[in-house]
Amino acid sequence: MADFSARQERLLKQQVASHRCPHCRQSFQxxxxxxxxxxxxxxxxxxxxxxxxxxxxxxxxxxxxxxxxDLICDPSPEELEAFEAMPPVAPDDVLDMYQFLRDFDGDFRRLFSNKSRQT
Ligand SMILES: [Zn+2]
Structure with a gap:
């Protein structure tokens, strides 16, 4: 199981590294x-x-x-601007994500319909 995850993580990093920075076009490492x-x-x-x-x-x-x-990374210029205005990811953000994922049941349909009602 650990080996499997390590292999996934390696493939994941390869995938991300095949993309370029949207700001300066430098390839990610x-x-x-x-x-x-x-x-x-x-x-x-x-x-x-x-x-x-x-x-x-x-x-x-x-x-x-x-x-x-399915690599989802296609921010619009407006989204990039909004992201840049956000503070860097902090330990609390990672904790929030951990808690979210721990409780998340995988139902994206419900997740996104809830999201759209809030905004
Ligand atoms: Zn860059």
């Missing part, structure tokens, strides 16, 4: 990828750009990682 949280097939990873030091967070669903990982 595997050693700068950090797994922030994980719940079954859903991983939250952060990566800090070696060039401009900006942080990027990826949500990755690993339903079939080796074939075609």
């Amino acid at each position: 595997q050693e700068h990828v950090r797994v922030a949280a994980r719940h079954e097939g859903l991983w939250v990873v952060s990566v800090r750009c070696a060039m401009c030091r900006k942080q990027q967070v990826f949500w990755i669903a690993l339903s079939d990682l080796s074939e075609h990982p």
Whole structure:
């Protein structure tokens, strides 16, 4: 099980490293990828750009990682602006995510319908 996770994590880092920083177009490096949280097939990873030091967070669903990982990272300019205005990820944020994932039952349909009602 641990080996399996390690393999997944390695593949995950390779995937993230195949992307470029949206700010300066520098390729991300595997050693700068950090797994922030994980719940079954859903991983939250952060990566800090070696060039401009900006942080990027990826949500990755690993339903079939080796074939075609569903890498969700396509922020609009407005979203990038909003993200930049946010404070860096703090230990409390990671704890919040941990608690969220611990209680999350995997029902994204309900999650997102709740979200849209709040906003
Ligand atoms: Zn950069």
